[in-house]
Amino acid sequence: xxxxxxxxxxxxxxxxxxxxxxxxxxxxxxxxxxxxxxxxxxxxxxxxxxxxxxxxxxxxxxxxxxxxxxxxxxxxxxxxxxxxxxxxxxxxxxxxxxxxxxxxxxxxxxxxxxxxxxxxxxxxxxxxxxxxxxxxxxxxxxxxxxxxxxxxxxxxxxxxxxxxxxxxxxxxxxxxxxxxxxxxxxxxxxxxxxxxxxxxxxxxxxxxxxxxxx
Numbered sequence: 001x002x003x004x005x006x007x008x009x010x011x012x013x014x015x016x017x018x019x020x021x022x023x024x025x026x027x028x029x030x031x032x033x034x035x036x037x038x039x040x041x042x043x044x045x046x047x048x049x050x051x052x053x054x055x056x057x058x059x060x061x062x063x064x065x066x067x068x069x070x071x072x073x074x075x076x077x078x079x080x081x082x083x084x085x086x087x088x089x090x091x092x093x094x095x096x097x098x099x100x101x102x103x104x105x106x107x108x109x110x111x112x113x114x115x116x117x118x119x120x121x122x123x124x125x126x127x128x129x130x131x132x133x134x135x136x137x138x139x140x141x142x143x144x145x146x147x148x149x150x151x152x153x154x155x156x157x158x159x160x161x162x163x164x165x166x167x168x169x170x171x172x173x174x175x176x177x178x179x180x181x182x183x184x185x186x187x188x189x190x191x192x193x194x195x196x197x198x199x200x201x202x203x204x205x206x207x208x209x210x211x212x213x214x
Contacts, residue, residue: 022062060126071133078106078142078198085111093118106198109137141200144193152209154179182213
């Protein structure tokens with residue numbers, strides 16, 4: 001039976017099992033004597049070492065990570081900076097070692113965290129359970145910045161092939177398409193960034209084309 005010091009109480013119901021053999025983490029609340037002037041503190045992590053019924057006290061036992069330790073999938077948008085996933089709510093004495101972190105380019109990456117025991121916990125614990133966790137880091141392509149082409153002109157009878165667009169832009173209609181009659185017409189263009197790995201291609205950008213008489 002686990003005896004807590006004065007003022008402390010388990011947040012889980014007292015009928016809750018202490019768990020499997022090993023070191024298990026539970027949350028407790030501290031209630032001060034003077035509640036008029038001091039706050040009650042919740043969410044304090046405490047460790048309970050559970051021994052096997054037939055094991056000797058000197059035998060090392062596994063350290064069981066509590067359920068509130070999380071390693072969740074993360075989705076971010078490309079920014080040019082490094083992105084990583086980190087385990088949350090890790091108890092003191094458990095050391096995380098990451099594989100697959102520090103990604104910059106757009107894509108989907110598998111990240112693994114392996115748990116190691118501190119020198120202090122190695123005195124009483126044999127291993128960490130689970131030994132590792134895996135999560136997915138997704139970096140989405142960003143939307144590129146661009147300036148809509150302006151002051152586009154052509155001569156009646158020309159095709160779109162004769163209209164010069166800024167670098168990265170292209171007409172969505174075939175270049176054999178007529179520019180139309182004299183006046184101003186709307187066409188759609190696509191912007192393709194130089195870095196297509198990390199930036200989206202933008203379609204359906206409307207541009208104005210002024211057609212002059214011959």
